[in-house]
Amino acid sequence: MKAVIPAAGLGTRFLPATKAQPKEMLPVFNKPTIQYVVEEAVASGIDDILIVTGKGKRSIEDHFDKSFELEYFLRNCGKTDNLHEIEAISEMADIYYVRQKKQNGLGDAILCAKKHVDGDAFAVLLGDTIAKSDVPCTQQLVDIYNKYGASTIAIEKVPDKKVERYGIIKGNRVSDNLYEIEDLVEKPKLSEAPSNLAITGRYILTPEIFDHIEHLTPGVGGEIQLTDAMKSLDKIYGHVFEGKIYDIGNTVEWLKSSIEIALEDPEVGEDLRSYMAEIVKC
Numbered sequence: 001m002k003a004v005i006p007a008a009g010l011g012t013r014f015l016p017a018t019k020a021q022p023k024e025m026l027p028v029f030n031k032p033t034i035q036y037v038v039e040e041a042v043a044s045g046i047d048d049i050l051i052v053t054g055k056g057k058r059s060i061e062d063h064f065d066k067s068f069e070l071e072y073f074l075r076n077c078g079k080t081d082n083l084h085e086i087e088a089i090s091e092m093a094d095i096y097y098v099r100q101k102k103q104n105g106l107g108d109a110i111l112c113a114k115k116h117v118d119g120d121a122f123a124v125l126l127g128d129t130i131a132k133s134d135v136p137c138t139q140q141l142v143d144i145y146n147k148y149g150a151s152t153i154a155i156e157k158v159p160d161k162k163v164e165r166y167g168i169i170k171g172n173r174v175s176d177n178l179y180e181i182e183d184l185v186e187k188p189k190l191s192e193a194p195s196n197l198a199i200t201g202r203y204i205l206t207p208e209i210f211d212h213i214e215h216l217t218p219g220v221g222g223e224i225q226l227t228d229a230m231k232s233l234d235k236i237y238g239h240v241f242e243g244k245i246y247d248i249g250n251t252v253e254w255l256k257s258s259i260e261i262a263l264e265d266p267e268v269g270e271d272l273r274s275y276m277a278e279i280v281k282c
């Protein structure tokens with residue numbers, strides 16, 4: 001299976017940090033966000049990855065490219081650990097790029113992957129969302145796809161105040177963590193939301209999705225919405241993801257993600273914990 005990572009958005013919720021750098025390259029603790037996303041795809045057994053980029057996103061390509069100068073320098077200084085880490089980034093997967101020519105929504109970004117995906121089911125991992133779990137989120141979805149042979153998306157229960165930020169599903173529970181989806185609504189008002197189960201940014205989609213996207217008219221925000229295209233799929237399941245999602249699209253969530261991930265780091269975790277305890281007392 002191939003993976004598609006949409007990373008073409010302008011990151012307007014994160015200005016001015018994203019004025020001259022892609023939001024997907026903002027570091028969460030010590031790595032750019034999109035590296036976590038690529039690592040999740042690779043950990044789920046996927047090594048053919050298409051990143052949908054756009055204007056001003058070139059640093060994403062540089063990050064996953066080989067860096068001869070840096071590697072030469074690290075080798076000469078004897079910084080072997082750093083060298084191996086840097087080499088591994090450019091070797092972890094075959095990464096391809098396509099540009100979305102115009103900001104026209106997530107559905108339109110996915111449509112840019114049609115040729116590359118070439119008629120097979122494929123995974124979608126949003127480039128600004130990190131999913132942490134023992135079994136990688138995409139792997140959890142692949143397992144369900146392999147069992148049921150239908151499109152499957154990760155969902156998560158969100159508090160009322162966050163409902164308007166997400167695509168929300170209406171579904172019938174078929175087992176503990178699995179819903180058969182009847183309807184989906186992109187960013188509904190709380191009063192119109194059919195549930196609190198939100199689409200979290202990980203999908204396995206069958207290739208019919210492309211036809212449905214091609215027939216869409218603009219939805220919320222005047223954009224071509226992937227959520228609207230998914231309504232027309234014959235069958236689609238929602239899996240309540242076992243793990244934690246970090247949506248780094250806004251500043252507070254991004255900060256929390258960095259802190260939580262750093263707290264788990266064996267080298268800096270303890271130090272950070274006592275620093276936080278200290279500042280909270282003041």
Ligand code: G1P
Binds near residue numbers: 186187
């Ligand atoms: C996109 C999707 C939405 C989903 C969300 C998850 O929205 O359109 O359905 O719930 O990602 O982060 P965006 O955050 O790009 O506005």
